[in-house]
Amino acid sequence: MPIATAGYNDVGIEVSSAYKVVPESENVHVTKQIIFTNTDPSTTYKRGYYSTFNHYLPQNAKNVKAYDVGKRVVFQKVEEGYHVFQYNRRVWYGESYTFYVEYELDINRNSAVFYILENGENTEVTLEVPAGFDTHLARNGYELEEMEYSSIYRFQRGMDWSSSCLVNTVRHTEHLILSDVAHLQERDVRIEIRYWEGEEVWAQQMLDTALISLPILEETWGMPYPASYDITITQANLTETGGYGGFNKGRAGIWMLHTSSSEILIHELAHYWTRACNFDQLWMDEGYADLYTYIVLNETNPEKAVERRDRFLQKYEDFRDEYDFPLSEWNIPESLDASSGVRVDFGYKKAFALAYELYVDIGLENMKYSNQAFAASGTPVDEDAFMDIISTSSGSDITSIKSYIY
Numbered sequence: 001m002p003i004a005t006a007g008y009n010d011v012g013i014e015v016s017s018a019y020k021v022v023p024e025s026e027n028v029h030v031t032k033q034i035i036f037t038n039t040d041p042s043t044t045y046k047r048g049y050y051s052t053f054n055h056y057l058p059q060n061a062k063n064v065k066a067y068d069v070g071k072r073v074v075f076q077k078v079e080e081g082y083h084v085f086q087y088n089r090r091v092w093y094g095e096s097y098t099f100y101v102e103y104e105l106d107i108n109r110n111s112a113v114f115y116i117l118e119n120g121e122n123t124e125v126t127l128e129v130p131a132g133f134d135t136h137l138a139r140n141g142y143e144l145e146e147m148e149y150s151s152i153y154r155f156q157r158g159m160d161w162s163s164s165c166l167v168n169t170v171r172h173t174e175h176l177i178l179s180d181v182a183h184l185q186e187r188d189v190r191i192e193i194r195y196w197e198g199e200e201v202w203a204q205q206m207l208d209t210a211l212i213s214l215p216i217l218e219e220t221w222g223m224p225y226p227a228s229y230d231i232t233i234t235q236a237n238l239t240e241t242g243g244y245g246g247f248n249k250g251r252a253g254i255w256m257l258h259t260s261s262s263e264i265l266i267h268e269l270a271h272y273w274t275r276a277c278n279f280d281q282l283w284m285d286e287g288y289a290d291l292y293t294y295i296v297l298n299e300t301n302p303e304k305a306v307e308r309r310d311r312f313l314q315k316y317e318d319f320r321d322e323y324d325f326p327l328s329e330w331n332i333p334e335s336l337d338a339s340s341g342v343r344v345d346f347g348y349k350k351a352f353a354l355a356y357e358l359y360v361d362i363g364l365e366n367m368k369y370s371n372q373a374f375a376a377s378g379t380p381v382d383e384d385a386f387m388d389i390i391s392t393s394s395g396s397d398i399t400s401i402k403s404y405i406y
Contacts, residue, residue, distance in 0.1 A: 011050065012037035012096075015123040021112050021130060021169060027104040028114055030061075036087075037096040049090040053099075056082050058117055061103040068099040109198035110171045111258050118161035125155040129169050136238045138166035170237040170258060173197040178207055182214045182231075185224040189214065194234040199258065206233050209262040213269055216296045222368025223375060226276035227251075233265065242335035248272070263308060266293045277374035280382045283327035283405070287351030291359055294352075309356065316349040327351060327405050328383060354404040358390065366394035 014035040021028050038050050057064060059081050066073035066085055075085040091097045105114045112133075116125060127142075129135050129151050143154045175194035182189045191210045195203035210231065218224050232253030240255055241247050245264040247255045248271040256265060270289040279285045290312070297305035323346040330347040333340050359367060370393035374381050381389070383405055390398050 010040040010042070012039050013120060013122060015118065015120065017116075017118060017123065017125045018128070019114075019116060019126070019167075020128045021107065021133070023107070023109050023112075023130060023171065025104075026107055026109055028107055028112060030101075030103050030105065032101040033098065034101065035096055035098045036091060038091045038093050040093065043093040046092065049092045050097075051087050051090055053085045053087065054082055055085065055101070056080075056117065056119065057101075057103060058105065058115065060105060062106070064101070064103040066099060066101045068097070073099050110173055110196045111199065112167065112169045113259050114167055116165040116167060118164075121158055121160060123155075123159070123161050124157050125161075127153040127167065129153070130171070133169045133171045134237050134239065135167070135169040138168075139163075168238055168259070170196075172237075175234065176200075176203075178203045180207055180211060182211050184214060185218050187225075189225060190230040192230065192232045194232060196235055196258070199235060202235065202258065205262060206256065206265055209265050210269065212300060213266050213296050216299055217266075217270060217273060217292060220292065220295050220364060220368075221273045222371050223273060223276065225272065226375070227272050231269075243341075244335075250275070263293055263297065263304075266296050270296075273371070277371055278377055278379065278381045279374070279386075280380035281328070281386075282330050282332065283347070283351040283354065284381065284386060286348055287327075287355035290348065290352040291355035294356070295359075295364070312349050312352050313356070316346070316353045319346050319349070324350075327354065350404060354401050357401060357404075358398065361398065361400075362390070362394040362396050366396070369393040 012035075014037075016033040018031045019028055020030075034053065034055070036050070036053055040048075040050070043049060064075070064083070066075050068088055071088060073085055073088060075083050077083050085099065085101070087097055087099070089097065107114065116127065118125060127137075131147075131149050131151065133151070135151065135153075137153065141155060141159055143156070145152045145154070173196045176197060178193040178195065178200075180191055182191055191207060193203045193207050210233065214225060227250075229251050234253055234255050235258050236255040237258065241257045245257050245260040246268040248268045249255060254265070254268045256268070267289045270292040271285065273292070274285045274288050277284075277288070279288070294305050294309050297308065319342075323343060325343075325347075327347070327350060330351070332344050332347065370390050373389045373393055377385065377389070379385075387398065390396075
């Protein structure tokens with residue numbers, strides 16, 4: 001008697017998934033009810049049956065268990081996150097089998113970032129988040145019910161789950177403070193990290209990144225730290241950063257998304273120098289900030305620097321035919337959404353491609369001379385002034401970058 005393995009063809013699969021954020025346990029608890037119905041005509045008249053089911057679980061899923069009404073369901077993890085669940089009985093044509101899968105995803109006590117991963121259209125999903133959390137979902141189509149102690153997000157059956165849904169939820173606490181002093185060329189600068197309770201690892205990473213990166217930025221820009229004030233870095237949510245990974249507010253400090261990495265902080269620190277250079281155009285400001293992120297990483301983590309550079313340049317090439325526009329026409333909204341995100345991201349990649357081409361063509365020392373000239377100009381640096389200063393400082397023909405700008 002042949003044994004078939006359940007996929008998604010010629011069978012009925014109904015999934016009900018419940019995601020519950022449990023900050024006290026620092027996890028998201030996921031429970032799935034899976035109802036499998038054998039509608040495969042090739043198994044009629046007792047010519048075969050189903051006895052196993054393949055299902056994908058996140059790579060970081062822990063404490064996985066499966067069971068039916070009677071007893072534990074045995075399963076085995078196979079390649080790329082797929083699990084094979086062994087039914088406790090044979091499922092003949094026309095029969096159904098119901099079992100349950102549970103697992104947990106690690107989160108922090110006051111912040112959770114995870115994906116809702118589902119398959120198929122016959123899937124119902126609920127997400128329960130405790131009251132007091134600020135929650136953002138990366139897709140629409142849900143119903144929201146506000147309860148006394150929690151918020152419940154419901155996705156009804158019939159929705160397409162071919163793509164995952166990012167969940168980003170934060171509970172604000174009073175900010176804690178971690179600080180140290182960066183000993184820079186002209187003065188000591190106090191670095192203060194403002195972070196939420198339970199985010200100590202993130203805070204230490206941000207502090208270490210700032211202490212290491214600021215002296216390198218001074219050296220590679222050819223100018224000492226140009227601001228007259230100390231630096232405050234505040235952990236923030238998506239609403240506070242406008243959807244961006246970070247936001248440099250000058251004297252008010254840098255606001256960093258609680259999930260943002262060290263590279264984003266280096267980019268935001270570099271903006272202290274881009275502003276000192278009097279850049280009048282967005283592509284100069286962002287292109288140079290990303291270029292100097294690469295330059296700093298190339299000294300601290302060369303492998304990551306190369307990976308980030310190649311990823312940026314490849315993304316620029318991949319999307320150029322569909323999204324290209326002159327950088328002189330580029331602007332970005334105050335906040336990001338799904339409709340504006342792709343254009344904004346392409347602009348960043350194109351601005352980096354221009355800045356990186358300059359870096360390769362004229363070298364770091366000539367870039368230092370031009371940076372000093374930008375800062376000394378005392379007036380806004382537009383495209384013409386930018387080209388003149390670069391050409392004069394480096395003695396190089398840089399007309400090739402006009403194709404990026406116009």
